[in-house]
Amino acid sequence: MNLELPLPQTPDLAWRILVISIVSFVAYQVATTVYNVWFGPLSKFPGPKWWAASNLPLIYMIWTGQDTKMKSRLHEMYGPTVRVSPTEISYIDAEADGQGLSARHAFRDIYGHRLSGKRSFAKDRRLYAVPVNGTTSILSSDDASHARQRRVLSHAFSDKALKEEEPLFKRWASLLVEKLETLSFTDAPIDLVAYFNYTTFDIMADLTFSESLGMLEGSEYSPWVATIFASIKSMTRLRAIRLIPGMTLILNILLGNTIRKKQVSHFKYSADRVDRRLASTPSSPDLWSFVLKKAGQEGGMSLSEMHSNSAMFMIAGTETTATLLSGLTYHLLQSPARTERLTRELRSAFVRDTDITIEALQQLPYLAACIEEGMRLYPPIPTGLPRQVPKGGARICGEYVPEDVTVSVSQWATYHSKSNFYDAENFVPERWLGEDARFEHDNRAAFQPFSVGPRNCIGRNLAYHECRLLLTEVFWNFDVHLMDDSRDWTDQKVFSFWDKPPLLVKLRRVVR
Numbered sequence: 001m002n003l004e005l006p007l008p009q010t011p012d013l014a015w016r017i018l019v020i021s022i023v024s025f026v027a028y029q030v031a032t033t034v035y036n037v038w039f040g041p042l043s044k045f046p047g048p049k050w051w052a053a054s055n056l057p058l059i060y061m062i063w064t065g066q067d068t069k070m071k072s073r074l075h076e077m078y079g080p081t082v083r084v085s086p087t088e089i090s091y092i093d094a095e096a097d098g099q100g101l102s103a104r105h106a107f108r109d110i111y112g113h114r115l116s117g118k119r120s121f122a123k124d125r126r127l128y129a130v131p132v133n134g135t136t137s138i139l140s141s142d143d144a145s146h147a148r149q150r151r152v153l154s155h156a157f158s159d160k161a162l163k164e165e166e167p168l169f170k171r172w173a174s175l176l177v178e179k180l181e182t183l184s185f186t187d188a189p190i191d192l193v194a195y196f197n198y199t200t201f202d203i204m205a206d207l208t209f210s211e212s213l214g215m216l217e218g219s220e221y222s223p224w225v226a227t228i229f230a231s232i233k234s235m236t237r238l239r240a241i242r243l244i245p246g247m248t249l250i251l252n253i254l255l256g257n258t259i260r261k262k263q264v265s266h267f268k269y270s271a272d273r274v275d276r277r278l279a280s281t282p283s284s285p286d287l288w289s290f291v292l293k294k295a296g297q298e299g300g301m302s303l304s305e306m307h308s309n310s311a312m313f314m315i316a317g318t319e320t321t322a323t324l325l326s327g328l329t330y331h332l333l334q335s336p337a338r339t340e341r342l343t344r345e346l347r348s349a350f351v352r353d354t355d356i357t358i359e360a361l362q363q364l365p366y367l368a369a370c371i372e373e374g375m376r377l378y379p380p381i382p383t384g385l386p387r388q389v390p391k392g393g394a395r396i397c398g399e400y401v402p403e404d405v406t407v408s409v410s411q412w413a414t415y416h417s418k419s420n421f422y423d424a425e426n427f428v429p430e431r432w433l434g435e436d437a438r439f440e441h442d443n444r445a446a447f448q449p450f451s452v453g454p455r456n457c458i459g460r461n462l463a464y465h466e467c468r469l470l471l472t473e474v475f476w477n478f479d480v481h482l483m484d485d486s487r488d489w490t491d492q493k494v495f496s497f498w499d500k501p502p503l504l505v506k507l508r509r510v511v512r
Contacts, residue, residue: 036086041402047074047083055243058085062240065493068382072413080419081397085243088406090384092414092446093397105445106409109396110387112453119390124406132260132267135304137312138458149309150458152301156290159461164285165207166358169465172203173473174353175216180478184507189483191502192329194221196322199470201225204318208310209273210282224269228315231262236495270311317459319497320380321466326503328374328471330489331427333482333505338429339475342370346476347510356476361468369429371467375449376415377427382494384408385451411449420446478507
């Protein structure tokens with residue numbers, strides 16, 4: 001009798017090992033997903049189970065530009081706190097107590113000042129890249145560097161300093177009116193999105209470099225700005241793909257050189273202009289006049305930090321203001337009664353264009369109300385600003401959240417929530433004037449378009465001054481009529497910023 005057992009064939013053994021490995025891996029992934037969705041530390045937060053199980057739904061929404069409005073719908077379904085991925089939570093929570101103070105406030109808990117030695121919520125590094133020179137700007141720096149840079153820049157962006165720049169603002173506003181007046185004599189519709197962009201980019205270039213980009217004068221985008229706009233969608237989609245584990249390394253290998261060239265080109269454009277500005281002495285103070293006062297001193301800003309910040313200013317301080325102006329203009333033109341009230345306030349306040357000053361504009365209540373309502377209904381930054389929960393975890397709106405979880409307050413969802421604002425979907429500037437009792441329970445603590453805390457937007461004063469002046473110059477000088485092609489203008493997708501189509505209008509110069 002032959003008692004020898006047959007030896008397994010090597011191919012058979014290898015195949016069995018491969019199958020067992022695959023099954024084990026799949027079983028592990030399934031078990032891990034089931035645990036994370038139904039039993040893990042984030043399982044207590046409501047939201048669609050498919051979104052809690054995988055990053056793919058969120059990635060798809062970001063890729064297609066639908067994540068902002070989808071999060072709003074999810075909050076309508078699940079409440080003020082929603083789990084939108086295996087490791088991300090979105091908030092719209094901001095509830096006021098009986099004294100008008102915020103008792104539960106996601107903005108404060110995530111972005112606010114740290115108390116009693118608690119750690120701050122760091123920015124999600126997947127969205128805040130370090131500039132190509134390796135030196136962080138005020139936007140991407142750690143807490144200590146941010147505080148130092150902010151102290152230097154805060155003087156340049158103060159209300160007092162910006163009022164000293166009034167001749168600069170007025171010069172660009174007058175050129176905008178001049179260009180629009182020329183176009184008003186033609187039958188062709190005028191794209192206000194483009195002209196607001198031309199103006200805000202030229203203003204920021206003048207403030208930052210003491211030279212313009214020539215966009216408003218030439219009535220066309222400079223190649224540099226056109227490239228920035230063209231790359232926004234692709235960069236947003238690349239960030240979405242990086243949410244897939246391991247994809248950051250793969251993308252860096254496949255696309256790193258291409259992306260790097262574009263980043264270097266944008267950075268060099270800004271840095272070269274900073275260098276030219278530092279080699280000259282402008283006839284009037286600009287942003288760097290304040291920065292240079294601290295140069296070479298302890299706590300001052302290095303040349304590489306100036307380069308990094310200038311590149312950031314040319315995006316953060318331009319497109320957002322133009323977006324606010326475009327969205328506000330659209331909503332005004334959709335409401336003739338409110339347009340009439342605003343123009344009546346503006347045209348009764350100023351007899352001559354020289355009467356229109358930054359100081360005088362700050363005294364107009366309906367203008368202020370329109371700007372606030374414009375930012376609420378069409379926020380220039382509609383997405384949330386992602387932060388990561390620090391080591392040891394933290395409490396947000398009374399609930400403990402583990403460390404390394406990504407959290408944010410979605411601005412669009414917050415401002416369009418009926419739990420925060422009465423008649424939330426409609427443009428009603430009167431809600432900010434206290435004239436209508438229907439709005440007395442609006443949750444104003446939930447309205448934070450410039451964020452809160454130590455990293456709130458340093459350009460807040462600049463945005464308000466530009467918006468007041470440019471909106472006033474348009475509606476004081478012209479009767480504005482919306483073209484039919486732009487009736488559904490706000491039906492837009494979001495790729496970090498609004499993907500805005502042209503805002504087509506007809507203008508008729510007011511005769512005085």
